[in-house]
Amino acid sequence: MRKTIKDLVLLRNIRLNPDNHLLIFKVPGFDSDIKPGQFANIEAKYSTSTFLRRPFSIHNIDPENETIHFLIKRVGEGTRHITDLKEGESVSVVFPLGHGFTLPERDEKVLLIGGGCGVAPLMMLARAIRPYSEDIHILLGARSAKDLVELDEYSQMGELHITTEDGTAGEKGFVTQHSIFKNVSEFNRIYTCGPEPMMKAVAGIAMKNNIWCEVSLENMMACGFGVCLCCVTETKEGNKSVCTHGPVFNVNDLKW
Amino acid sequence: MVDLAVKIDKLNLKNPVMTASGTCGFGEEFSDFIDLNRLGGFIVKGTTLNPRQGNPYPRMAETASGMLNAVGLQNGGVEHFIHDIYPRICDYKTNILVNVSGSTVEDYVRVAEKLNDLEHIPGIELNISCPNVKEGGMAFGTSCTSAETVVNAVRKAYNKTLVVKLSPNVTDITEIARAVEAAGADSVSLINTLLGMAINAEKRRPVLSTVTGGLSGPCVKAIALRMVWQVSKAVKIPIIGLGGIMNASDAIEFLLAGATAIQVGTANFIDPQITIKIIDGIEDYMIRHNIKDIRELIGGLQM
Numbered sequence: 001m002r003k004t005i006k007d008l009v010l011l012r013n014i015r016l017n018p019d020n021h022l023l024i025f026k027v028p029g030f031d032s033d034i035k036p037g038q039f040a041n042i043e044a045k046y047s048t049s050t051f052l053r054r055p056f057s058i059h060n061i062d063p064e065n066e067t068i069h070f071l072i073k074r075v076g077e078g079t080r081h082i083t084d085l086k087e088g089e090s091v092s093v094v095f096p097l098g099h100g101f102t103l104p105e106r107d108e109k110v111l112l113i114g115g116g117c118g119v120a121p122l123m124m125l126a127r128a129i130r131p132y133s134e135d136i137h138i139l140l141g142a143r144s145a146k147d148l149v150e151l152d153e154y155s156q157m158g159e160l161h162i163t164t165e166d167g168t169a170g171e172k173g174f175v176t177q178h179s180i181f182k183n184v185s186e187f188n189r190i191y192t193c194g195p196e197p198m199m200k201a202v203a204g205i206a207m208k209n210n211i212w213c214e215v216s217l218e219n220m221m222a223c224g225f226g227v228c229l230c231c232v233t234e235t236k237e238g239n240k241s242v243c244t245h246g247p248v249f250n251v252n253d254l255k256w
Numbered sequence: 257m258v259d260l261a262v263k264i265d266k267l268n269l270k271n272p273v274m275t276a277s278g279t280c281g282f283g284e285e286f287s288d289f290i291d292l293n294r295l296g297g298f299i300v301k302g303t304t305l306n307p308r309q310g311n312p313y314p315r316m317a318e319t320a321s322g323m324l325n326a327v328g329l330q331n332g333g334v335e336h337f338i339h340d341i342y343p344r345i346c347d348y349k350t351n352i353l354v355n356v357s358g359s360t361v362e363d364y365v366r367v368a369e370k371l372n373d374l375e376h377i378p379g380i381e382l383n384i385s386c387p388n389v390k391e392g393g394m395a396f397g398t399s400c401t402s403a404e405t406v407v408n409a410v411r412k413a414y415n416k417t418l419v420v421k422l423s424p425n426v427t428d429i430t431e432i433a434r435a436v437e438a439a440g441a442d443s444v445s446l447i448n449t450l451l452g453m454a455i456n457a458e459k460r461r462p463v464l465s466t467v468t469g470g471l472s473g474p475c476v477k478a479i480a481l482r483m484v485w486q487v488s489k490a491v492k493i494p495i496i497g498l499g500g501i502m503n504a505s506d507a508i509e510f511l512l513a514g515a516t517a518i519q520v521g522t523a524n525f526i527d528p529q530i531t532i533k534i535i536d537g538i539e540d541y542m543i544r545h546n547i548k549d550i551r552e553l554i555g556g557l558q559m
Contacts, residue, residue: 002288003288003289004288004289005289005527005528005529043526048320048321049318049320050318051318051319051320051321051322051323051473051474051526052318052323052525052526053525053526092527094528219313219314220314220316220317221316222316222323222325222522222525223279223524223525223528224525225285225288225528226281226285227278227279227280227281227285227286227301227524227525228278228279228316228325228327228525229278229301229310229315229327229330230314230315230316230325230327231313231315231316232310232313232315232330233313234312234313238309239309239310239313239330
């Protein structure tokens with residue numbers, strides 16, 4: 001769909017835990033042509049220190065109810081303003097931005113790996129993959145059990161695997177230490193989103209085992225539509241803007 | 257009906273609102289959001305003789321009411337512009353100017369020569385004020401002699417409208433403005449970004465890969481307004497004012513300070529439709545104040 005800028009009304013602001021909010025906005029005249037992995041740039045009002053918009057992956061869409069969903073972690077002043085929005089208030093949103101994930105071929109075995117708030121785009125991705133493949137594995141990593149959100153929803157999308165750094169849920173350790181990697185070569189595709197060191201580790205495993213892998217980058221950006229040239233990442237064809245050439249990249253195109 | 261049209265040298269602008277180089281790509285990036293033909297003009301991203309990869313990431317930092325950037329003139333080079341971009345954008349019914357940057361006088365001249373032949377590019381904006389490249393750029397714009405030398409050389413090679421973009425990182429901007437006017441500039445645009453810096457205290461490291469970068473946004477507006485006002489007293493050529501313009505009221509302030517036209521820069525990142533809102537807002541202001549011709553506002557500051 002064409003990029004648009006709209007004031008969207010916040011229908012629901014659900015506090016999933018002290019840090020994470022699920023925000024559901026109404027999109028009048030909803031155009032369902034939004035791809036998993038695309039993002040939106042949301043205004044962070046009411047403060048001189050949050051001058052720029054904040055980019056967020058689209059967590060989910062509901063075309064029937066004309067809503068768009070974001071999973072937002074409170075990390076700084078910008079995300080605090082946005083997650084403090086009251087139901088019924090409206091905020092300016094520029095969307096949908098960037099290119100989404102490439103969907104698998106029929107019946108391929110796929111692994112979705114999310115770390116921290118990088119789990120956000122994987123919900124919509126898993127829903128988009130389900131018509132093609134029943135063999136979806138979702139591996140979520142967090143610091144501690146209390147940081148994991150929407151586990152029921154993710155477990156409905158595929159087989160759920162968990163790691164926590166303190167061992168309070170799932171296997172103890174980092175995402176890439178999970179036992180699922182013992183048989184990683186069974187997977188046709190790996191999709192990942194999360195902190196860059198985690199994605200680099202996942203990409204390393206994928207490349208070593210010759211597995212197709214896409215990563216979603218979250219470089220700092222100003223505009224979100226390709227004019228400020230601030231969010232570049234080094235690719236084999238030179239610096240490319242994450243907002244327009246990404247945020248999803250095949251690892252083979254990156255200089256990782 | 258109010259008349260919004262202004263003139264910069266031979267360029268007829270249907271209204272005084274343009275977009276600033278480096279904040280509007282090649283214009284076409286805005287086509288989902290606005291009708292580009294409504295703009296008085298737009299300035300294409302800084303173009304150099306050879307392709308440039310720009311500076312390493314991170315290239316931006318948010319500041320109080322603004323941002324720092326250190327893009328470093330990433331662009332595909334002038335040949336790429338002429339062959340791959342120009343054919344796509346040349347039909348827009350607005351003034352398309354190319355921002356020209358270089359490391360040597362010879363670079364500037366060669367780029368200007370190549371652009372001189374493009375029918376639908378009625379002018380260039382000479383960037384002697386980029387703070388984010390090691391050689392050239394701002395170095396040319398911070399001394400009268402070097403500014404004069406590069407403008408003189410380009411003037412000989414380029415016979416359409418020559419706008420020179422001035423750096424605010426100088427002791428007295430009016431001296432530079434006078435020097436480039438004497439060297440043959442048809443107009444000056446000001447200000448480019450102010451040299452600034454951001455530090456991450458937790459990591460004890462600079463935020464930008466280049467340590468310093470160019471500050472823009474509403475935090476620079478007061479300085480920009482002051483400089484436009486000073487330069488308007490110093491030169492006879494028309495001024496294009498920019499620096500932190502976020503709304504119609506800001507734009508009108510620049511006109512009152514002496515600018516004939518204005519450019520909207522950083523505000524485009526936050527609201528890609530802001531230019532149209534500013535054009536409409538200027539029109540509303542004129543109706544409200546019973547002003548028929550926008551030229552009544554230019555330099556119309558009442559002391």
